[in-house]
Amino acid sequence: MDLTIKIAGEAGQGLQSVGGLLSRLFARKGYHVFANQVVQSRVRGGHNWFAIRISDRPVHSPSFQTDILVALDKESSCHLKELKKDSVVIFDSRLAAFSFRQGRMLDVPMADLASKAGGNKLMINTVAASLVLGLLNFRPEDLFAFLRQSFGKKDEATGETNVRVAREGYDFAHKFDLGGRIADFSRPAGKPKMLVGGSEAVALGALAAGCQFISAYPMSPSTGIMTYLASKADSCHIVVEQSEDEIASINMALGASFAGVRAMTASSGGGFALMVEGLSLAGMIETPIVIVLAQRPAPATGLPTRTAQEDLLFAVHAGHGEFPRVVIAPKDIEGCFYATARAFNLADKYRIPVIVLTDQLLADSFATIDVLHPEEAVVRRYLMTEDELKQARDYKSFLLTRSGVSPRALPGNPYCFVTADSDEHDEYGRITEDLDRMRPRMVEKRNRRISGLLKELKPPSWHGSRNAKEILVGWGSTYGALKEAVDTLCADGVSIALVHFEDLWPLDCKHFGFLNKKRPAVVVENNFTGQFANLITRTTGIVMDRRISKYDGLPFTAREIVRAYRDLHKKGGRR
Amino acid sequence: MTRLEDLGNFETAWCPGCGNFGILDALKDALVKLDLDMHKTVLVSGIGQAAKEPQYLNCNFFNGLHGRAIPAATGIKLANKDLHVIVTSGDGDIYGEGGNHFIHAIRRNIDITVIVHDNQIYGLTKGQASPTSDPGFVTKVQPRGVINEPVHPLAMAIALGAGFVARSFSGDKGHLSSMIQQAVAFKGFSLVDVLQPCLTFNKKNNFAWYKQRIRPLPQDYDSHNKVWAFEKALQWGDTIPVGIIYRDGRSTYEDACGLMNEKSILSQTPDPAKLVEIFEEFF
Numbered sequence: 001m002d003l004t005i006k007i008a009g010e011a012g013q014g015l016q017s018v019g020g021l022l023s024r025l026f027a028r029k030g031y032h033v034f035a036n037q038v039v040q041s042r043v044r045g046g047h048n049w050f051a052i053r054i055s056d057r058p059v060h061s062p063s064f065q066t067d068i069l070v071a072l073d074k075e076s077s078c079h080l081k082e083l084k085k086d087s088v089v090i091f092d093s094r095l096a097a098f099s100f101r102q103g104r105m106l107d108v109p110m111a112d113l114a115s116k117a118g119g120n121k122l123m124i125n126t127v128a129a130s131l132v133l134g135l136l137n138f139r140p141e142d143l144f145a146f147l148r149q150s151f152g153k154k155d156e157a158t159g160e161t162n163v164r165v166a167r168e169g170y171d172f173a174h175k176f177d178l179g180g181r182i183a184d185f186s187r188p189a190g191k192p193k194m195l196v197g198g199s200e201a202v203a204l205g206a207l208a209a210g211c212q213f214i215s216a217y218p219m220s221p222s223t224g225i226m227t228y229l230a231s232k233a234d235s236c237h238i239v240v241e242q243s244e245d246e247i248a249s250i251n252m253a254l255g256a257s258f259a260g261v262r263a264m265t266a267s268s269g270g271g272f273a274l275m276v277e278g279l280s281l282a283g284m285i286e287t288p289i290v291i292v293l294a295q296r297p298a299p300a301t302g303l304p305t306r307t308a309q310e311d312l313l314f315a316v317h318a319g320h321g322e323f324p325r326v327v328i329a330p331k332d333i334e335g336c337f338y339a340t341a342r343a344f345n346l347a348d349k350y351r352i353p354v355i356v357l358t359d360q361l362l363a364d365s366f367a368t369i370d371v372l373h374p375e376e377a378v379v380r381r382y383l384m385t386e387d388e389l390k391q392a393r394d395y396k397s398f399l400l401t402r403s404g405v406s407p408r409a410l411p412g413n414p415y416c417f418v419t420a421d422s423d424e425h426d427e428y429g430r431i432t433e434d435l436d437r438m439r440p441r442m443v444e445k446r447n448r449r450i451s452g453l454l455k456e457l458k459p460p461s462w463h464g465s466r467n468a469k470e471i472l473v474g475w476g477s478t479y480g481a482l483k484e485a486v487d488t489l490c491a492d493g494v495s496i497a498l499v500h501f502e503d504l505w506p507l508d509c510k511h512f513g514f515l516n517k518k519r520p521a522v523v524v525e526n527n528f529t530g531q532f533a534n535l536i537t538r539t540t541g542i543v544m545d546r547r548i549s550k551y552d553g554l555p556f557t558a559r560e561i562v563r564a565y566r567d568l569h570k571k572g573g574r575r
Numbered sequence: 576m577t578r579l580e581d582l583g584n585f586e587t588a589w590c591p592g593c594g595n596f597g598i599l600d601a602l603k604d605a606l607v608k609l610d611l612d613m614h615k616t617v618l619v620s621g622i623g624q625a626a627k628e629p630q631y632l633n634c635n636f637f638n639g640l641h642g643r644a645i646p647a648a649t650g651i652k653l654a655n656k657d658l659h660v661i662v663t664s665g666d667g668d669i670y671g672e673g674g675n676h677f678i679h680a681i682r683r684n685i686d687i688t689v690i691v692h693d694n695q696i697y698g699l700t701k702g703q704a705s706p707t708s709d710p711g712f713v714t715k716v717q718p719r720g721v722i723n724e725p726v727h728p729l730a731m732a733i734a735l736g737a738g739f740v741a742r743s744f745s746g747d748k749g750h751l752s753s754m755i756q757q758a759v760a761f762k763g764f765s766l767v768d769v770l771q772p773c774l775t776f777n778k779k780n781n782f783a784w785y786k787q788r789i790r791p792l793p794q795d796y797d798s799h800n801k802v803w804a805f806e807k808a809l810q811w812g813d814t815i816p817v818g819i820i821y822r823d824g825r826s827t828y829e830d831a832c833g834l835m836n837e838k839s840i841l842s843q844t845p846d847p848a849k850l851v852e853i854f855e856e857f858f
């Protein structure tokens with residue numbers, strides 16, 4: 001079973017509340033849900049949609065087809081091409097009349113239904129959700145219970161009105177003779193699942209890691225992280241400060257980290273660009289920091305509410321001078337949790353900046369997760385113990401060591417002074433221009449940590465046979481679509497597997513053993529220039545000229561990848 | 576006990592006779608008189624000649640980026656409010672490159688002290704105009720003289736709600752030390768703008784120039800009066816008032832945010848059990 005419900009309409013019509021409610025209900029019934037939002041960068045009007053994909057198997061990407069379209073505005077006709085013969089279109093000809101007939105059209109007087117049950121105009125959302133659930137034979141009691149719960153004791157009366165409105169909508173749809181049901185959801189598919197948004201998953205990962213400081217400046221699609229953490233400030237002892245700009249964000253976070261708490265910042269490409277000098281500072285003062293870079297299409301302001309994978313090389317190269325950093329791009333929403341939690345440990349262990357590279361697709365989507373395991377993200381601080389501090393009579397913040405990592409003390413301890421200097425410095429952290437000895441040694445020390453890091457970073461994951469004749473290569477959020485594409489191709493008899501990277505920098509040649517002359521590999525990326533393909537070439541010397549790219553601001557669907565793959569084949573493989 | 580000799584005696588990169596020496600001396604004097612536990616103190620600076628000051632003290636320090644001392648200090652203080660955080664940097668650093676942070680740090684009212692070595696010049700980059708250079712002041716980059724109106728840091732600070740705004744002179748150790756002591760003791764954002772001769776690049780605003788003009792505030796001056804304070808803060812020319820120009824109490828960010836009333840954030844360990852509770856909200 002694989003069903004997509006799309007709620008389409010203008011900004012301000014409450015698409016998100018209908019979509020959120022439906023997603024949550026299916027998650028509670030144990031279904032796998034992937035919900036994503038496609039919105040214009042405006043607060044009212046325009047044409048937006050909220051797509052909910054429900055399946056009995058894990059899904060991590062949007063689907064091309066739509067089974068139920070809730071069309072709340074005239075522009076919704078742009079979804080015609082996604083409809084199949086038996087798809088259902090729910091609309092209200094009083095709100096938006098359509099000249100076309102496609103699939104099975106269900107004209108519902110939504111406002112009338114709401115007012116009949118004593119509700120107001122706002123409750124059209126409840127009508128819309130209950131119509132969908134009625135069509136799918138979802139247990140109405142679960143819907144009602146959910147509505148009562150979400151309005152709670154404080155607003156019991158509104159809760160009850162919503163229940164009446166929902167009953168009206170549910171019955172209307174349930175009575176409707178479609179000539180065969182689309183699907184039957186009367187039974188649960190399993191135990192209730194969590195429904196988590198990408199930004200929330202990053203924030204939860206930070207909380208699991210014991211992060212206690214975030215300074216950030218609002219910028220789509222990263223803002224959700226700071227918003228969620230602000231709601232947990234009191235209970236989780238975390239300072240959430242909206243800084244005056246992203247330069248302040250990173251410098252504040254570095255100050256907080258220097259003082260000893262785990263600290264992070266988050267932005268999109270434009271804000272990250274402002275942080276670049278601070279990133280280099282983190283490299284110089286060897287102070288851990290986690291930076292979430294939620295990508296959106298650029299250059300410049302680009303498309304604020306759309307998705308892209310255009311900042312990989314920027315993340316890898318940002319910052320003047322030479323210093324190690326880690327770049328991790330989680331593959332899905334669950335991955336956002338683990339990647340963020342792990343980022344803090346890596347940052348502390350090596351005293352480096354770690355960049356978590358997400359994108360709008362991850363940030364603004366919701367997915368079901370069976371259960372999160374914070375115990376897998378054990379907090380390791382790598383700080384000197386009280387005993388070690390007592391013994392270290394001559395503490396040096398930048399002690400030259402074999403690994404390149406200097407033991408870390410925090411300022412405020414009674415035994416030694418702790419320093420940070422953006423100038424080239426000696427082991428004590430004091431400014432130096434000793435070019436003969438100190439400068440080369442410090443450069444080597446800082447960069448020596450890369451060999452430790454290389455051992456730390458994970459090889460790519462495989463989906464499909466290791467003996468497959470062809471390979472699709474991807475990174476980050478395209479995982480879900482790629483995995484499905486591989487399944488579709490394999491079902492068609494193509495011998496193909498997915499090799500997917502989450503750990504993107506530093507890259508180790510040894511993880512590219514799967515590339516050989518006899519086995520064609522296609523790199524699939526949400527960008528124009530093939531940034532990862534180029535990075536692979538740089539690392540391995542192998543030219544990666546088979547590429548599938550998408551740069552229209554929308555995420556890949558599996559169907560697109562399959563088609564692009566077939567086209568590529570027709571053209572003889574190379575672009 | 577903090578003794579003068581514990582603070583160290585470092586070789587500096589300053590020109591002989593530079594006003595920075597006076598500021599370092601006065602700062603040391605203040606630290607000793609305040610008897611600040613140096614292990615619980617962090618000096619924060621940006622980049623410039625002035626910003627090298629923490630390097631010449633035995634202390635914890637964060638010598639960050641040009642212009643970014645204040646955000647780093649803010650992060651340090653918010654993470655561990657038990658630390659005394661003192662920023663000591665140049666006029667270019669704080670009012671120029673870091674101007675935006677100066678504005679917003681005052682609005683936040685973090686309990687930090689900012690000492691600005693105001694030599695009305697960019698020293699380290701060899702003599703360009705700074706945001707406080709006098710109009711008409713000639714440099715190699717401003718050969719026809721400075722056109723721009725100078726920033727008025729004290730008036731700006733008062734307008735933004737700073738609770739402690741003072742001016743002093745690097746040539747008067749006793750006065751400067753006293754200003755620093757009171758600034759550090761003050762709970763909230765405190766600013767000490769220090770008139771500092773730069774012998775090498777600012778031939779106009781030299782030692783004698785300042786000496787001639789500075790005047791202590793009158794005996795009956797009420798530093799709680801905002802209108803008087805603006806007048807004194809803007810006074811520049813034949814007489815330049817020094818002293819605590821404005822003083823007012825308001826609640827600090829640390830108190831107002833409610834997260835660290837009892838303990839610093841650093842000493843509040845997150846509770847893993849909380850997370851399990853939070854996960855429940857996602858079902």
Ligand SMILES: Cc1ncc(C[n+]2csc(CCOP(=O)(O)OP(=O)(O)O)c2C)c(N)n1
Binds near residue numbers: 668
């Ligand atoms: C981002 C950046 N821009 C420019 C510089 C170069 N720079 C170093 S110090 C300085 C100005 C210093 O002036 P001020 O802060 O007044 O300190 P002073 O040397 O006068 O004490 C400049 C422009 C820099 N280090 N970083």
Ligand code: SF4
Binds near residue numbers: 589595624698699
């Ligand atoms: S350049 Fe000016 S401010 Fe800098 S050390 Fe020399 S005299 Fe002092």
Ligand SMILES: [Mg+2]
Binds near residue numbers: 666667695696698705
């Ligand atoms: Mg200066």
